[in-house]
Amino acid sequence: MxxxxxxxxxxxxxxxxxxxxxxxxxxxxxxxxxxxxxxxxxxxxxxxxxxxxxxxxSNIFDLINKQDLQAESSVVGRFLFILSTLARAHKKQFDKVLDIKGRNRLYFGRTAEELSEAGSSTNPKPIPNTGFWVITNSNTTRKKMMLTETAIKLGYSEQDAERIRDLL
Known part of the structure; x- marks a missing residue:
């Protein structure tokens, strides 16, 4: 094959x-x-x-390519890949991620500057093929939490949100 x-x-x-x-x-x-x-x-x-x-x-499980996901060698790369796939599956709803915030900082934004102004050392990166940016300096546990919240905002069940989180 x-x-x-x-x-x-x-x-x-x-x-x-x-x-x-x-x-x-x-x-x-x-x-x-x-x-x-x-x-x-x-x-x-x-x-x-x-x-x-x-x-x-569609949903992420219809679109995710596990080979492409595994090709991403870093946690940040996989994180961005999963977010990009979620955005592709939910184009009209993906702006709901802008509501996901921490106690003192934004996690998602429309520009790198927006995220940089909302906290220190945010290391914003663009989510591929979208008009959105995400902070990437958080630890893996926080990234998993962000994926779980994103999935729930997009209408996934708690169980499917955990499956998405576990892709990281």
Whole structure:
């Protein structure tokens, strides 16, 4: 089995072509590109969901690529990767993270300056592919708490929020 990198837009398109639960990307691509007769094709009883709609209604577990996550060698890298994936899954709701704050500091902001002004040694970093920034100088336990709070704000259950936290 080989690994290939594809951009987010293409991934969303492929995910939007899923016709049955558990269908792998290889099965989808084989069906779409090769017209493989061996690939089981299930006619959907509901209309096929467009890729843009999949993005709006997806969750992190549909989008997270564990290989990419494991490729991040640092805790900060994994933290930013998970936040970026949450933002991709919840584009319209992700601004709720701006409500997550510590006792004396902001955790999320729209600019690095906003976070720097709200505390000392915040070491703000951009969350990839978003207009948001996050502080990164906190310890791993605090980062896990921030992920848990983010997941809950985005509508995940307590159990799923813990699963997201444990990805770090």
């Amino acid at each position: 080989k690994t290939i990198e594809i951009d987010d837009e293409l991934y969303q398109y492929i995910a939007g072509q899923t016709q049955k639960i558990g269908e792998s990307a290889s099965e989808i691509l084989r069906r779409l590109l090769l017209g493989d007769a061996d690939a089981e094709v299930v006619v959907p009883t509901e209309p096929v969901v467009a890729a843009a709609e999949v993005t709006l209604n």
